[in-house]
Amino acid sequence: MEFRQMQYFLCLTEEKSVTRAARQLNIVQPALSMQIAKLEAELGQKLFERSIHGMALTVAGEALARLVSPIVRDVEYAKQEMAQLNGRISGRVSVGLITSVAQSTMASSSATVAHLYPEITLSACEGYTETLTDWVNSGQLDFALINVPRRRVSLAAHHIMDEEMVLACRKDAPIRPPTKLRFGQLAEFDLVMPSKRHGLRMILEEHAATAGIELKPRLELDTLPAVCDVIATTNLVTVLPTIALQQSLADGRVRAHRFSEPRIARSIAWVHHPRRTVSAAARAVLEIIRHDLLEAAASASNYVQPAIGGAGRRQAARRTKSR
Numbered sequence: 001m002e003f004r005q006m007q008y009f010l011c012l013t014e015e016k017s018v019t020r021a022a023r024q025l026n027i028v029q030p031a032l033s034m035q036i037a038k039l040e041a042e043l044g045q046k047l048f049e050r051s052i053h054g055m056a057l058t059v060a061g062e063a064l065a066r067l068v069s070p071i072v073r074d075v076e077y078a079k080q081e082m083a084q085l086n087g088r089i090s091g092r093v094s095v096g097l098i099t100s101v102a103q104s105t106m107a108s109s110s111a112t113v114a115h116l117y118p119e120i121t122l123s124a125c126e127g128y129t130e131t132l133t134d135w136v137n138s139g140q141l142d143f144a145l146i147n148v149p150r151r152r153v154s155l156a157a158h159h160i161m162d163e164e165m166v167l168a169c170r171k172d173a174p175i176r177p178p179t180k181l182r183f184g185q186l187a188e189f190d191l192v193m194p195s196k197r198h199g200l201r202m203i204l205e206e207h208a209a210t211a212g213i214e215l216k217p218r219l220e221l222d223t224l225p226a227v228c229d230v231i232a233t234t235n236l237v238t239v240l241p242t243i244a245l246q247q248s249l250a251d252g253r254v255r256a257h258r259f260s261e262p263r264i265a266r267s268i269a270w271v272h273h274p275r276r277t278v279s280a281a282a283r284a285v286l287e288i289i290r291h292d293l294l295e296a297a298a299s300a301s302n303y304v305q306p307a308i309g310g311a312g313r314r315q316a317a318r319r320t321k322s323r
Contacts, residue, residue: 003072004035005039007025007072008035012048015054045061045064066138069138077276089119091119091120092121093122095122095141095286095289096124096126096136096144097124097132098128099128100224103223106289128198133153133271136272137154143271143286144270145269146271147203147267148267148269154274155273155274157271158270160268161297163241163266163267164258164301164304165240165241166240167181168238168248168255169235169237170253171255174235175235175237182211183213183259183264186208186211186215187214190218191218191236193217193227194221194227195221200241228248232254242301249303250299256303257305
């Protein structure tokens with residue numbers, strides 16, 4: 001098996017399309033198809049099945065991807081480190097991001113990477129924490145940003161930030177949370193939330209169990225911008241990290257309230273395989289993502305207000321009249 005064939009195979013695995021993979025590799029489609037056919041003949045295994053969704057890996061293909069991914073990444077890492085001796089930071093970086101990060105800051109982070117590091121080829125995907133950790137383990141990703149899992153993982157984990165999760169609703173909704181908003185009172189609201197597959201929902205379910213309540217959302221959506229759109233146009237409320245709400249808060253479409261007892265937070269970390277060195281290119285990308293993430297969280301937190309209800313509303317009214 002030639003190294004070039006491994007690269008072609010992995011590129012087709014990622015792109016799931018001969019057309020896109022050939023464009024990415026800067027070769028013609030027949031050349032790519034021929035190399036894949038030669039690889040299948042050499043191994044005596046069918047590696048791909050055509051489907052309506054594109055090229056899907058067979059069981060043999062999945063096994064080969066797990067085996068050759070670390071080899072290709074190690075060779076690419078060696079090339080990157082040698083290039084760095086000349087003062088260049090280059091190479092391919094594959095990163096995975098939980099949805100709340102991918103949909104809030106990844107667009108700006110990708111643009112910054114493209115501007116500052118034109119010799120870095122960035123491949124980014126989003127997914128659930130468990131899926132991303134599996135892909136880092138198998139060598140399909142250089143690193144991933146995840147919600148810190150409650151169970152121990154075999155990856156090297158590095159804390160990035162703790163982020164507050166807040167109650168959010170439409171800007172002019174009739175809902176008025178009490179002055180001291182407790183998590184246990186969440187059962188009183190009509191909720192829209194991510195499904196139980198989602199890492200954020202797992203965090204909320206743990207707090208619900210501690211508070212002795214059961215979360216029964218009227219609507220479950222794993223696409224966080226869609227959740228923001230729903231609460232901006234209905235009387236449903238949600239609980240999300242501040243960065244997921246940043247744009248809607250800045251646009252004045254929603255308002256957000258802090259919990260007082262207890263404060264709800266999620267922790268974000270970046271993880272990588274402990275036996276694989278993180279390249280200079282990967283570290284450069286990580287630093288940009290980390291900077292944008294911290295900046296977005298700080299900006300979003302400025303829009304969050306304490307809940308006003310009962311006596312709190314009367315005090316606010318008196319302050320307004322006295323001006």
